[in-house]
Amino acid sequence: MAAIMPNLMIAAAMLGVAALFWLIRLLGAGPRFFYVFALLFVVIALLGLAGMVLFQSFGAMGELAVSTTLASAAAEEGSALYLLISKPIELLQLAVATALGFLAVLAALRLFGFVARTIGSSVSNAWRYLEARFFDHRIWMLGIGYFSFLLTIVLFMQMPFQFEPEIDDENSRVEIELVPGTTIETTDSIARKVADFLYEQPEVELALERVRQGNATIFVTLKEDRERTKMEFERELAPELAKFADARVRFQNQQGPGGPGSGRAITIMLAGSDPVLLNETAAAMVEEMKQLPSLVAPRISADVSRPEIIIRPRAELMADLGVSTAAVSQTIRIATMGEIEQNAAKFSLSDRQIPIIVKLPESSRRDLGTIENLPVPTSRGGSVPLGRIADISFGAGPTAIQRYNQNRRVLIGADLAEGVLRGSAMEDINKLSTLADLPPGVIRDSVGTEAVEQELQENFFVALIAGVLLVFAVLVLLYKRLMSPLVNMTSLALAPLGGLFLVWTVGQANSMPVLIGILLLLGIVSKNSILLIDFAIEEMAKGTPKLDAIMDAGHKRAQPIVMTTVAMTAGMVPVALSLSGDGAWRQPMGVVVIGGLILSTVLTLLIVPAGFSLADGVEKRLGPWLRSKFLTYRPGDDKQTFTPPAEPQPASAIPASKLPPTDGHPAE
Template sequence: DRVLSFCLRHTFLVFLVFVGTAAASVWLIQTSPKGFFPQEDIGQISVTTIARQDISFDAMSRLQGQVASVFSHSPYVDHVAWSAGSGNNALNQGQLFVQLKGKDQRPDIEKVLADLRKQLAGVAGIETYMQPVQNLRLGSRSSASAYQLVVQGLDTGLTDIWAQKLNDAMAADHASFTDVTSDLQNNALQATLVVDRDKAAQLGIDTDTLRSALYGGFGTDQVSTIFGSADSYEVITELDPKIEWSPERMLAIQMRTASGSLVPLGAFARVDRTAGALTVNQLGQLPAVTISYNLPQGVALGDSVTRINALKEQIGMPTVISTTFAGTAKTFQDSLANQGFLVGGAILTIYIVLGILYESFIHPLTILTGLPSAVLGAVVALRFAGMDLSVIAVIGILMLIGIVKKNGIMMVDVALELRREGMSATESIHKACLMRFRPIMMTTLAALMGTFPIALGTGASAELRQPLGVAVVGGLLASQALTLFVTPVIYVYMENFSGWLVGLWSKRKGEPGSVEAGDQPSLFKPREDMLPEPQRAAAE
């Protein structure tokens, strides 16, 4: 009661506190790291492996087995399933699915990933990219890492060059990015057999004979079928898979001539070795390279977007090369652009509904003055908890808009009723605060007790919900501490402002009871017709 009376006596000081709170809320929202959805720990890891572009399937399988062995021997891993060169991937890529042990038998997933990265660094000849599996995943693109950046241009060679430069710059920035890779596959060592057709014709070897002979050794030439009692088996010829092939070894293959004699392949052919592309990717009929990356712990997705733009300027990327985000990163950008409209739309809707209920343009603003303190508390709580301003946190702020305004509604409802009974604005809001203090405290405590377990982050997939709980708890605590004293002061100002507008309108219309000349209405001093009945009679 004494604190409230002090605030109502020093309204301008409290008003400055309100303005400072609103300014601090805007500044914190603008400077807070922006994120998308918090990373869940459901105990599963998706792993992509990439070896050199010209590796054979057998060599890739051996390396993939070594990687799987590292996971299998980890004390945090329950089981591993893996494949190499399957599906739509190139032969130099593989996939692993890792199931971790329960949370009570291991640390959090970030520490597990850090430990596994150290162990996998000892496997030479293959790169490993890990990302935790998420229950909620937006963005249709799949890649080695969680976030994607697409580099495009009209010229394939120029696009590849600048995509590689940007990829290298991001990989070197360990503070902002990790697990940086791209789908650029343009440096595979290829062997091309060039046949001298004139010499081959002199030996009686035509193109079909040569193709058939080589396909029988290196392809999948089915020569027979073995039928069993319940199944059949295809018989496929091949050269000894243990042979380590080289251009010289290939040119030593014996070919039968038309006369029946054997001659080496090198008698009429040679092997040219060149670097070529395994795949050429396009997006919208333009050459495209997709760079994928993960974020180190503590780095927000919004900060990484800003850092990529800075790296583009740093390396001097030309304007003919364009970059766009894809997958989860693109969805994040779209959501970030719409968050302001979402929050503004919610506030506007509440203002319209309250305006209809109170038949006033003024007092809905009085009720909404509790929002800056709630937003300030929510963002400060997120900062202290080390969380970014994610979509889940914004949902928590939207919940706060609905929860916090009930404090103002309780006070303003009673104050307006007391005003109709003849009390002054200051007396009515003072008494209303005292009368509604207990319901305000009880409803706030009920909301706090409901969201506090969420803020603690316990249970399955708690990481996804925790920012919502932290934002609501922080916002409720801050708004409860400030709105009980700020809202009454704003109410008094709004009542004075309303009376000032009425007097000004009456003067312009020249209606009876208008303000006399020289008796200008004051914004900070109540008009006489706003005073209680006894005081009004004395004034007359």
């Protein structure tokens, strides 16, 4: 309730301002242009009030989670029974929210009428005139179109976004990563254990191992007649693979575009100049991600730390004993790695020289006692043990330092739980307190699939707006008028509702095929509205009254519009069913086109004629005034004949009767 009140107060303020302008105009306290402002504010306030009530009421009902609670109690999430229970409840909530928005508009109109009757008879009469305009059936048709647009926005917000559908093919891949330096025998042993575990699954037909020192890859081929899809198979086994000791075992994510760290379904990149603060922030975020049920095995996707011996010199003691840093460095290097080739002694042969490198054996290099007793020369000609002038201990360090835009970077990866979409998981991750309030010096940047998703959304909306503007420009040039193309453009808002509603009903996500299907719908819906409006304009040009022309357009153009819809819907049914092969890309496109065609055809036949009737009336009222103010061209100017001016003649050639008088008397 606390979230609803501010928006209701904003709507009340807008209504108050609208009422103020309207009353100023009615009482004669202002100029005539106050009438335009008053009417404009009334319309904006009513539309804004309807949208706020619809969004807030539907959001409040969604926070109660009634549909998910009841469906989860009766069936497993993602199953057909789960959708059968949850979707009708959500549909009922959507209908209730729409009804509340509609009732809010009616209540606002009644409130205006009550205020007008309270002020006086003149205001009451003026309000009756305005109220009659609002209760025109054409206004109601446009209101239905507006609520359809609001429902489209609600469905867009309700549906989780997924870059591309989950492809169900027969190929999968398992990555195994061990501590650097692990022998190939140990790696092969763990790879065989993982392969044996995979062979226990009824879906696995073949598992091919490729073993290297410290890491391995298992290529898995699944059976065609399997019960579980590839994504179900991977997500159900991901927690089991994470239980293998002394190794990182995970499925290699093959969905979506590549990019750094894109080997898992979810990848979050943090970057910063302070490596300590960066690692602490990443570790805190991993702990929060472990609490999310939508994620499996979240961890920092860095290379496994390599064991190493850490030597920290004691600077003050070295200075007292006369030991230089170069001497310490040279002693450690010669003992562990050997002298560099340029300084090493050479064994000369007849045709070449072989460098002689002397260093400790492998077993001694792993012994702290041997390292501590290495003699380090002093400036006085003696030597001291290395353990006396330095602290020596075992530790671990990175095998590589990863950077992004000259900053240290850390990748956090996670797999998705069964039945969870990537868009829903990203919404949960973005709400984490650590990610929402990053410390100074640590930033988050898009990487891999996330970066491509953002680019896709930006480019999609740019392409959508550019296409709409180009269509509008072409229609203005063809019609040679403004309001009719505007009606065509407003009909585009009716296209996505049916498609999104059907996609949402069957439980699919908003993905790239859905967006492509919406672009296809925009062209079909604009074609239907053009058929209606063009026929009505032609009939009106022949002298037919506007109402008769619109009715005749509806009768004669309805058949080709319906025939087009039926033919294209029938053609999309096999695409939507996708009975053969993997229809992950085809099916969403077919579903959105079928739903959009059916509902947009009905809405177009009802709303476009009403909108054209109102637009034509507005154009006839405002058109002459706008032409007189903004156009230098007048209709009919191109039909007037051009008469060139007469050439100037000398005064002697002009008759005396045509000359002006010189003495104040008329010429004779």
